[in-house]
Amino acid sequence: MPGNLSRSxxxxxxxxxxxxxxxxxxxxxxxxxxxxRAALELDSLDFLTFVEKLTRATGVRIEEDDYPQLVSIHACVDFLATE
Structure with missing residues (x-):
């Protein structure tokens, strides 16, 4: 996903x-x-809300095909960061 976010x-x-x-x-x-999802017991609606929060914060739409890349904090940072 294109962006200009640092890992931090x-x-x-x-x-x-x-x-x-x-x-x-x-x-x-x-x-x-x-x-x-397992650690925080996120159901499908919770996960969708999480994705929407990420979208609002970054200004970049996250597609459903990208959801498997958002499995952990580390994976989410990898997905969002450009460094």
Whole structure:
């Protein structure tokens, strides 16, 4: 996905988008490679809301074909960052 986000900015956006699905303590304890849907018990609507938050924060539409690339914080950062 084209963009101009650093890894640090992408990580911040991902964690911000996850707020509301977990407490700050739970998010801090979440490892970079932990599967988000399982760890935070996100159902399909929760995941769609997460994707919409990422889209609003980055200004770039994330297509349904991209969803498999958004499995963990690390994967989301890889997807969003350009560095």
């Amino acid at each position: 900015e992408a990580d911040s956006i991902v964690r911000s988008a996850l707020r509301g699905f977990a407490s700050d303590e739970d998010l801090a304890a979440l490892t970079q490679d932990e599967p988000l």
